[in-house]
Amino acid sequence: MNAALSRAGSSLYATLERVAVFIVLGLLWEKAVDIFAIKPYLLPPLSSVLRSVWHNRVMLLDQALVTGGEIVLGYAAAVLGGVLIALAIFAWPIAYRMFYPVLVLFQGLPKIALAPLMVIWVGYGTSSKVLMAFMFAFFPVVISTLGGLAGTPEHLVEHFRAIKASPWTMFRRLQLPAALPSIMDGCKTAMPLAVIGAIVGEFVGSQRGLGYLILEANAQARTDLLFAALVAISALAGVLYWIVELLANRVWWRAL
């Protein structure tokens, strides 16, 4: 067998391994509901969940687009804001002394508890969900950016000093690229947090989105629809994380 075929074979095998886990878990679910005679309003069998997904596919997609939009906006704000906050803290020691303690205190707050306040402040619309996604997601970006900047190898900093690089050149050509692998780690951590933020935002006050759909399905005791919404959320979160990971993989110089 030639190399290309062997590679294709092993990648097919790896895919099978991944799919196999889901199939086994799915079968266990389906059979367990049957064997233990679990009532459908507690745990519907997988087949009826999948049926519900298929029946409600248009509606699920619409709601996923709503929630997805909130997540993407909040996440983008978190990455941008997190990096900017970190840069300010890194560049100005006074910003570090003044704002870092505030930031850490804020991070200690259960942000779920802030959700009702956000609705009061910015209303029932998209903005309160975007704000929640932002608040959940920005902190790891700040921390990872700061860590990356501080972790710039000392001998490279000395080299840049020796060639008389300006602070701006040092930042743009050394510190920022050196920090990128760490920043990417922060971005990966932040993605699922943004999802949680948006869903929590929808729980507190909303007429649209997958979080709202979960509450609605719950109120109507339609557990199959609730699970369908959960499937949609995991699919959405998975796709978004995968996109972030693809972008992060472009920063290939980590751990060299």
Next chain:
Amino acid sequence: MVAGIVKISILRKGALEAAIRVVRVSKTFVGADEVRALDDVTFDVGRGEFVSILGPSGCGKSTLLRIVAGLIMPDAGGTVEVLGHSQTAPSNDVGVVFQTHNLLPWLTLEANIRLAAEVQGIAAAEISERVEAMLPALKLESFRKAYPHQLSGGMRQRTALGQALVRQPQVLLLDEPFAALDALTRDQLNVELLRLWQEIRKTVILVTHSIAEAVFLADRVLVMSDRPGRMMEDLRIELPRPRDPHSTKGRPDFSRYVLHLGALMGIA
């Protein structure tokens, strides 16, 4: 003292114009414990001269080199002049190569070399010209698109040398640039360094703890004592140039220099 070895005092070399003048330089690092790294060091290096600074590890020779480079300041009272200017900050006249290479992992070999010149504000076309002229001399032509992690240790140090040379400094400061390499690669790079130096005739200070390397390369060897580093010896090496590993290292006077320096450093 061994015959044929002539000690040259700083004053007697007045004929040679000094490129580097180090006067009464001391350095104490203040911290939890005060460490006196250098104690009253005075020497100068003539224009185009190749000087090796030899000393045991931890004797402050790297500190001395960083002071000459303007990266750290000596204690009050000491002065460093490079090409007539007081060296209180890094300058474009001076190129430095450290033991650990300074290559950015996210840039290709060529981009790494270019960067050092770009920072200096040299026009892109001029940089390209310099790089094209330099890559063959450094034997790096076919690796220009490679990233540092794809290069051998020797190639990385050659690239680091290229980073310094592309800026066309008048003075080259080398801090054990080949110390991390295996003996064979190291010897080979020393030969190449010598050939390069013969072409460009820059003023060079090489810091090393290898006696044979210091003697083989240099016009003069300065020997430093253990910490706090003091100048113990200023020895002119009268070996003919061009030098090559076989004939030069086979000469009786080469062995005499090595023995003499070894005795000074207490390892002969």
